[in-house]
Amino acid sequence: MTGASYDDQPEQPIIRDKRRMDPETYERRDAADVADDGTQVPSSGAEGVAGTDGEAVEGAPEADEQRAELLDLQDQLARAKADAYNIEQRYNAFVKRSREQEAAARDRGRADVVEAVVPVLDDIALARQxxxxxxxFxxxxxxxxxxxxxxFEVERFGAVGDEFDPAHHEALMHATSADATATTVSMVAQPGYRRGSAVIRPARVGVVGPE
Structure with missing residues (x-):
């Protein structure tokens, strides 16, 4: 009895595994990754692409953090510049105010000295008369x-014939005259003293005016 040859044996059925889910790893398989015989075909460059995408996805939060940190540093720099500007302005205002106060104090000191010396000046003027x-002496x-x-920039003022000015003269006596056309100083009891436009003491005078 002649045995059947191998070629005469019926062909075995081919089972193709076209399942979308890998039964071992439970990962989804793309149609392009499954061969006709059901085996999984590695996709060239798939891991590289996935890796690149993964790096991009992982790098996005890091870029956002760096951008946020940069914005925060820029905000801190702007605030520091504003603080420095405000400090500079306050310092300049302080210097200006200090100089003004120093000048005012110096003027008050000089005025106090002159006021203290005025009685001595009156005695000198009386002795001269x-x-x-x-x-x-x-x-x-x-x-x-x-x-x-x-x-001290002290100026003496007040003389007979000066036109009477209530801001600079203090009238102790007043007389009238038919010949007078304006009120003028007719007699000086005590001269006045001033520093610039500031009157230290008005001149004490007698005046004559029109009838």
């Missing part, structure tokens, strides 16, 4: 007057 200002009096004019 009576001819008693001579000798060493004359030299001292003239030196004092020179210092007050040069260093």
């Amino acid at each position: 009576h001819g008693d200002l001579d000798g060493p 004359l030299a001292v009096a003239e030196k004092l007057e020179q210092v007050l004019v040069a260093r």
Whole structure:
């Protein structure tokens, strides 16, 4: 009995595994990754692409963090510049205010000195009117007057014939005259003193005006 040859044996059925889910890894398989015989075909470059996408996905949060950090640093820099500007402005205002206060204090000090010396100046003026200002006392009096004019900018005012100004004169006596066309100083009891436009003491005078 002649045995049947191998070629005469019936062909075995081919089972193709076209399942979309890998039964072992439970991962989804694309149609292109499954061969006709049911075996899974590795896709060339798939891992590289997946890896690239993964890196891009993982890198996106890092880029957002860096961008947020940059914005925060820029905000801190802007705030620091604003603080420095405000400090500079406050310092400049402080310097300006200090200089103004220093100048005002210096003026008040000079005015206080002049006010304290005014009675002495009155005595000098009275002695000069009576001819008693001579000798060493004359030299001292003239030196004092020179210092007050040069260093303290003190000016004496008030003379007979000056037009009466209530801002600079204090009228102690008032008379009228038919010949007068304006109110003028007719007599000086005490001269006045001023520093610039500031009157330290008004001149005390007698005046004559029209009837």
